[in-house]
């Protein structure tokens with residue numbers, strides 16, 4: 001790979017994106033960009049009433065990620081410095097296609113493309129797949145109050161949406177390199193050897 005890599009860790013809610021991105025950032029000495037969660041004023045309301053709050057929430061995520069991506073380009077990529085992020089900008093569309101309907105979805109799509117089409121995109125995606133039981137277990141363990149009432153059907157749909165979304169990204173040109181991790185079987189938190197294997201796989205993709 002000639003230029004500095006832009007790595008994104010992706011996967012459905014609770015898959016372990018922030019955990020793995022942080023571990024890789026430390027191990028590979030690559031700065032990390034993390035998504036904003038605690039200061040998000042709409043997440044709480046969204047989980048209580050998705051139809052009522054989805055547009056505000058999706059726009060909030062989109063604007064925040066747009067700003068972060070702009071900064072990432074200026075701070076790192078334009079200076080040929082590598083960076084790792086705990087999300088891919090495309091996740092906005094994965095969620096919004098599920099949570100928005102009708103005219104709001106149409107408007108959101110237009111704004112999404114207007115803002116992001118010419119932005120830098122990750123060239124390496126680490127995709128953590130995990131099934132519903134694994135994700136629900138992690139979400140419970142993490143115990144963010146606003147997520148505890150999450151409808152399992154919503155999460156199950158997102159698992160499928162993610163598979164399709166990552167497949168779509170794989171078909172883009174130039175296509176990103178994708179490392180898929182089985183989050184049910186691979187425990188990069190507790191199992192050092194499994195984490196080292198991921199590090200080695202990522203290093204190979206970066207070469």
Ligand SMILES: Nc1ncnc2c1ncn2[C@@H]1O[C@H](COP(=O)(O)OP(=O)(O)OP(=O)(O)O)[C@@H](O)[C@H]1O
Pocket residue numbers: 011012013014015016017018019020086138139141142186187188189190
């Ligand atoms: N491989 C793993 N084995 C065991 N626990 C894990 C593993 N990965 C993550 N966890 C735990 O699961 C929880 C969710 O992890 P994390 O916050 O990294 O997920 P995320 O994908 O970034 O979530 P979100 O989609 O909400 O941003 C955390 O409590 C974390 O410590």
Ligand SMILES: Nc1nc(=O)c2ncn([C@H]3C[C@H](O)[C@@H](CO)O3)c2[nH]1
Pocket residue numbers: 013037043057058061091092095096099147
């Ligand atoms: N609707 C919606 N759109 C997004 O773009 C999005 N990105 C993250 N999330 C939710 C998942 C976690 O609960 C929490 C932290 O990741 O926020 C999102 N929800």
